[in-house]
Amino acid sequence: MNLILLSPNDLLTDNRACIKNPRQLAHIKQVHGATVGDQLKVGLINGNLGIGLVTELNDTAIYLDVDLHQAPPRALPLTLVLGLPRPKMMRRILQTVATLGVKQLHLINSYRVEKSYWQTPFLEAENIREQLILGLEQGCDTHLPEVHLHKRFKPFVEDELPAIVADTRALVAHPYTETACPCQIEYSLTLAVGPEGGFIPYEIDLLEKCNFEAVQVGERIMRVETAVPYLLGRLF
Template identity: 60%
Template sequence: MNLILLFEDDFIAPGIVRLSDRRYSHIHAVHKPAVGEELKVGLLNGLTGSARVLKLDDQSIELETRLEQQPPPALPLTLILALPRPKMLKRTLQTIATMGVKKLCLINSYRVDKSYWSTPLLSDEALREQLLLGLEQAGDTTLPQVTLHKRFKPFVEDELPMIAANTRALVAHPYEASACPPAAQAPTTLAIGPEGGFIRYEIEKLQQAGLAPIHVGQRILRVETAVPVLLARLFPPL
């Protein structure tokens, strides 16, 4: 936990927070601060800064906060991701939050097992939990927006063209594709398929929506590997 995320309901007085949940347990076990020491904190969807320890006991910690800095800049990206299997979804959600993705569309695909859409990990609370872990790792505070699209064709035909308009619109595909373009801080729409990739019909529909196929070499990558590799290739370090 490189940043302790704070929520509005943590405040017990102006500038003063009390924590007694997972965050307190982490602070108590890992940071082991003394009264008067400072910790790195940030307000969810707000500023970052520091907090001085006022009180610490076996049940809770009280902090005096000073929030003055902007969080790291977001990637100018909308990520279109075929729904991964649940175990991989948890890691991928944390990764995208850590790397600065703020708009994620989880979509259906021929190779996405129908059972994946029934996972409890798609509940608002479960999605939020994984995204918060990614933000804590990165020292970020801005929660990504996640939308679910269970029908491939309506999404690609009715919504994707507007999302992709006036952006660098790309779909990761290892076959019949151009090399990944150089890094640029440009508005981008990127689609990444499921394990085994998008089928030909889906690639054709994505191309009709304006997305150009790209690859990052001859090696076939798992989704959880492809996501950070592509983001690192497409955008300069922030």
């Protein structure tokens, strides 16, 4: 963790914090090897970045004088729509998305998403939040992404997606098209990425009716957790 992310509950006053989260305590002590007088890079969830000076450290808490003066990095002008990944990959993808600066993530059903994936405890709000915080701590950002779950493809695409894509360019990653994915764009984007195996033609058709353009990044078929950073590196 390159940043210690404080929750509003950790703030005693505007410039005084007390960390009690066991994961963060263990990390600060064991990895940073912090002692009284050390400075740590801290941030407030959905707030600023800054510096925390360790003033007291015991078995159950670390007290910091904090100065939160620096704005977090700019969010990507992106809404990411992702076929629900298999549970094994969920944590990694949530972390990656948070690290890379995505702030709007829609996890959606698709023909090739196994129904059982929707049952995973990784989709409980608390577990999602935990992975997003880990991703933000890696990427040195404070703004929690919003994650939305959509268990039915067609109603989502027909009833909700038009409002989401309004005023953005909308792209869907699809190996079976000639159009190359653009790069280094400057505008707001909605990007859809299918599950392992991709969207089926019927789903691509529905997305195209919703103003999505199908684009490809070459012949190689990537796992979703590789495709997401690959596409974002190219696009932004």
